[in-house]
Amino acid sequence: xxxFNSKFIVSMASNLNMTRTPDxxxxxxxxxxxxxxxxxxxxxxxxxxxxxxxxxxxxxxxxALWMPANHVILKEYYIDRQVPYFVDYLKRYT
Numbered sequence: 001x002x003x004f005n006s007k008f009i010v011s012m013a014s015n016l017n018m019t020r021t022p023d024x025x026x027x028x029x030x031x032x033x034x035x036x037x038x039x040x041x042x043x044x045x046x047x048x049x050x051x052x053x054x055x056x057x058x059x060x061x062x063x064a065l066w067m068p069a070n071h072v073i074l075k076e077y078y079i080d081r082q083v084p085y086f087v088d089y090l091k092r093y094t
Contacts, residue, residue, distance in 0.1 A: 004030050011039045012062065017046040040065065
């Protein structure tokens with residue numbers, strides 16, 4: 001149900017209509033509230049027809065896509081801007 005509270009949802013190589021049938025309505029409800037929905041999948045599946053953006057990645061490209069995305073997220077939200085919760089978490093568990 002937390003999909004409804006999201007502002008950006010990525011579905012990666014998963015056909016939510018088939019695998020998460022009871023929960024997929026949360027995606028539609030979130031999109032009516034302005035959530036952007038992106039599908040990363042080699043085929044234009046049932047769920048891809050509802051997305052805002054379809055990125056047709058090939059097998060093995062998922063890591064090449066997520067590594068720079070994680071770098072930007074960590075750099076912009078946790079390195080350039082120090083968040084006390086994250087700094088405390090790092091000190092405690094690493």
